[in-house]
Amino acid sequence: MSDSKETYKGSNFIRNIIIKDLEEGKNEGRVHTRFPPEPNGYLHIGHAKSICLNFGMAEEFGGKCNLRFDDTNPLKEDTEYVESIRRDVKWLGFDWEDREYFASDYFGKFYEYAVQLVKDGYAYVDDLTAEEIRQYRGSLTEAGKESPFRNRSAEENLGLLERMRKGEFKDGEKVLRAKIDMSSPNINMRDPVIYRIAHAEHHNTGGEWCIYPMYDFAHGLEDSIEGITHSLCTLEFEDHRPLYDWFLEKLGVYHPQQIEFARLNLTNTVMSKRKLLKLVQDKYVNGWDDPRMPTIAGLRRRGFTPESIRMFTDIIGVSKSNSIIEYSLLENCLRDDLNKRAHRRMAVLDPLKMVIVNYPEGQEELLEAENNPENEADGKRMIPFGRELYIEREDFMENPPKKYFRLSPGGEIRLKHAYYVKCVDVIKDADGNVTEVHCTYDPASRGGWTEDGRKVKGTSHWVSAKHAVKCEVRMYDNLFTKENPDDVEEGKDFTANINPESLKITECWGEPALAEAVEFTSFQFMRQGYFVADPDTTKEKPVFNRTVSLKDSWAKEQQKS
RNA sequence: AGGGGUAUAGCCAAAUGGUAAGGCAGCAGUUUUUGGUACUGUGUAUUGUAGGUUCGAAUCCUUCUACCCCUGCCA
Numbered sequence: 001m002s003d004s005k006e007t008y009k010g011s012n013f014i015r016n017i018i019i020k021d022l023e024e025g026k027n028e029g030r031v032h033t034r035f036p037p038e039p040n041g042y043l044h045i046g047h048a049k050s051i052c053l054n055f056g057m058a059e060e061f062g063g064k065c066n067l068r069f070d071d072t073n074p075l076k077e078d079t080e081y082v083e084s085i086r087r088d089v090k091w092l093g094f095d096w097e098d099r100e101y102f103a104s105d106y107f108g109k110f111y112e113y114a115v116q117l118v119k120d121g122y123a124y125v126d127d128l129t130a131e132e133i134r135q136y137r138g139s140l141t142e143a144g145k146e147s148p149f150r151n152r153s154a155e156e157n158l159g160l161l162e163r164m165r166k167g168e169f170k171d172g173e174k175v176l177r178a179k180i181d182m183s184s185p186n187i188n189m190r191d192p193v194i195y196r197i198a199h200a201e202h203h204n205t206g207g208e209w210c211i212y213p214m215y216d217f218a219h220g221l222e223d224s225i226e227g228i229t230h231s232l233c234t235l236e237f238e239d240h241r242p243l244y245d246w247f248l249e250k251l252g253v254y255h256p257q258q259i260e261f262a263r264l265n266l267t268n269t270v271m272s273k274r275k276l277l278k279l280v281q282d283k284y285v286n287g288w289d290d291p292r293m294p295t296i297a298g299l300r301r302r303g304f305t306p307e308s309i310r311m312f313t314d315i316i317g318v319s320k321s322n323s324i325i326e327y328s329l330l331e332n333c334l335r336d337d338l339n340k341r342a343h344r345r346m347a348v349l350d351p352l353k354m355v356i357v358n359y360p361e362g363q364e365e366l367l368e369a370e371n372n373p374e375n376e377a378d379g380k381r382m383i384p385f386g387r388e389l390y391i392e393r394e395d396f397m398e399n400p401p402k403k404y405f406r407l408s409p410g411g412e413i414r415l416k417h418a419y420y421v422k423c424v425d426v427i428k429d430a431d432g433n434v435t436e437v438h439c440t441y442d443p444a445s446r447g448g449w450t451e452d453g454r455k456v457k458g459t460s461h462w463v464s465a466k467h468a469v470k471c472e473v474r475m476y477d478n479l480f481t482k483e484n485p486d487d488v489e490e491g492k493d494f495t496a497n498i499n500p501e502s503l504k505i506t507e508c509w510g511e512p513a514l515a516e517a518v519e520f521t522s523f524q525f526m527r528q529g530y531f532v533a534d535p536d537t538t539k540e541k542p543v544f545n546r547t548v549s550l551k552d553s554w555a556k557e558q559q560k561s
Numbered sequence: 562a563g564g565g566g567u568a569u570a571g572c573c574a575a576a577u578g579g580u581a582a583g584g585c586a587g588c589a590g591u592u593u594u595u596g597g598u599a600c601u602g603u604g605u606a607u608u609g610u611a612g613g614u615u616c617g618a619a620u621c622c623u624u625c626u627a628c629c630c631c632u633g634c635c636a
Contacts, residue, residue: 010583011575038636073635130634139632141563175634185564187632196634215636236630239565262567262629273636315584317574321567322629329572329585339598374598405596414594448594459594527595554596 012318014259018057018230021257027229031063034228035089035096036219038070039081039203041273042288042295043088045309045330046264052313053261054232055094066226067096070103072218074202082203084288088296093306103218104204106225110213111165113221113251114176114195118157122250123194124150125160126177133175136182137190143183144190150179164197167210171197178217180246188243192216220244223256231258235320264316265324268478269294270485270494284498285479291534291545292479292502302476303522303532303547308337327478331548338522338530338547343371343378346416346461347510347525349473351390353436353465356421359387364466367447369417383511385418388465390509392527395460396437398426403557405457407437413458416526420445420456461526468509471542474534475504508544515539522547 018031033054037047058065067089071077089096117123126149128136138144152160164174176195184190194217199210220243223231238260248255265271270279271294279285279293288295291302299309312333316325346369364386372378391407400408407413412422425438444450448459479502485494508525517523517533525531529549537543 016577036636040636070636076635133634134632137632139563142632143563144632172634187564190632193634198634212634214634219636235566237636239631241565260566267572315573317584319567319574321574323573326572326585332585335597344595373593373595403596416594418594456594458596461595524595524597527597529597550595550597552596557596 009314010317013320014053014230014232014261014318015057015060017257017259018061021229022061030227030229031058031061032065032227032229033058033063033232034066034068034223034226036068036070036222037085038073038076038215039078039085040073040076041081041277042084042293042297044271044273044276044296045266045269045294045299046271047088048092048296048309049264049313049316049318050232050234051089051092051094052310053318055096056313057230057232063229064099065094065096066099066101066228068101068103068222068226070215070219070222071202071204072103072213072215074198074200074212077203079203084297088300091296091300091306092309101222101226102204103213103222104202106218106222107205107209107213109225110218110221111211113247114161114213114217115158116251117178117194117247118161118176119154120250121154121179123176123178124152124157125164126150126175126191126193127173130172133193137187138182140187146182147177147191150191161195164195164211165209167199169197171199173197176211178243178246180243186239186242188216188240189246192243216240216243217247220247220256220258221251221253223258224248224254227254228256231256233258233260234263235260235322260320261318262320262322265322266294266330267324267327267483268480268485269327270480275494278495279479282495284495291474291476300520301532301534301545303338303520303530303545304334305337305341305522308334311337324483334548335530335551338524340374341372342522342524342530344369344373344526345511345514345523346383346463347471347473347508347514347528347531348390348392348461348463348468349506349508349525349528350393351509352393352396352434354389354391354421354462355436355438356387356389356441357424357438358440361387363387364464367417381513383417383513384464384467386464386466389415389462390465390468391415391437391460391462395458396423396434398434401558406460407439407458411458412456413460414445414448414456415441415462416459417448418446418462419443419448420450420454459527461528463509463511465509467512469512469515469542471508471510471514471544472536473506473508473531474543474545475506476546477502477504510542514542514544517542517544524550 035051035054055065126147175193177191180189182190195211289297289301366382367385395406419441421439421441427436429435480497481499482497485497488496519533519535522532530547531544534543534545
């Protein structure tokens, strides 16, 4: 799974650290990572970066990578998300074998740790309200002040904690806090809450608990419990690290090494779970797997392949500087992969009728076409040809500009896999719009080639009018018009930048084989782009999503003038 | 003087004191039965700024600047 992929992998600071650790014999030569999502939303391309990094490092150094659900907040989590996360990680091509864990597996252990902290005088039960705790915390520039409940005895705290656990208090009535330093310049160290009361059903533990650990308490400890050697996380947790270190040290347990890296940002894309949730809930898109979403499920439905996403994460590298990757780089990786694998088909999106005037009426023939010029093993198929065809409207111009080498009056082009045709007449309607082009074909050019070495520069795709199947085509574009979707006027949010033309539903006329397309199969519609059969597809009504267009140097050429 | 980070070409990014890799984009070509693909060539980078140390600095020291993150009983 990693031959050509290797060439994209550059050096990065995390790999360098691991190599050094290995050389120094740390962790008995083990490399053990983990991917720790909270099951409160669908995974997106940013998570893919983390997944590829964590599983990739483990694989590269003969180590292991756990899948662990960080489900410490029952109010936000759901098994629907657990299932989608499993599916997405698997689809990306990674295997956590039997190492699927949940933070909730460790609730008992966390509680013991909390008791130990209380006994050792490192944690206390606080009666302050949430609002009061906030006020007592101080600000970025001012120290906080200590809670009046901060100096309760260990015995009293122990009793209170036990009663919290038994459900004797209401939500928010009390919390357990770490006793650290209310004047620390690092706000995370100002006696952070480590347990809160929530009489809520947990997706995994049901009604067993009514107190739940905070992420900051759980995270370092679960890594410790699992024997994680390299705990890779994003930059915003950098100043939480001293807190994790504090718990680990006070509890005297195994200490994983946390290394922070920069999140992935993409142009014309929002990545935060909050914003993605809003897009789904407010119906700006049709669900988490809408092909315009940067979710793994969305990308999959759009026609992305796991290989292309992995190639992308290899190419972009890993560092600590905030960066924004051009979306086109992702598309490039996709094209690169699909070019090698997608079978070619012909489909006409904007049809113009072509009549081959010297082709006998009623005659039909089958012409041979390779499925993929990049791979002979993909075989061939037969395509019906007849007197009446459809070609792409933009492949004909009555008064062509310079450098245009498609069809024009008197000109000759090649119909891909078929014949050379010469335009002999143009039919128009009353308004002067071209409705048909009449051509003659050269029978000696069968297959799209002649022995006389004649130069025919233009090649058009086509479809037999009689045999073509009508398909629905969903043309997707960026969901946001601006590179930075958050670039909005005062008082507006990112939804103001949603591209009103991010989805255009239209139809195309495809060669007959397209009616048989199986969902999630990608094709290159020749000279157009890559398209994938949507799950909505049926034999009666095939449905394709445009994954990405082909590069179009002619369009670029035209833009210059 | 709150704390923590980051600055290398349009976008990423390597280089750990030895004289600035690579990819993408752009530009110019070659090949081509996809204006696709493939291939070739192509960048005066004052390495954010100003100093310093050194035979030698993107790397070490100091100054300044810009940007990102942190005041959830979210993760």
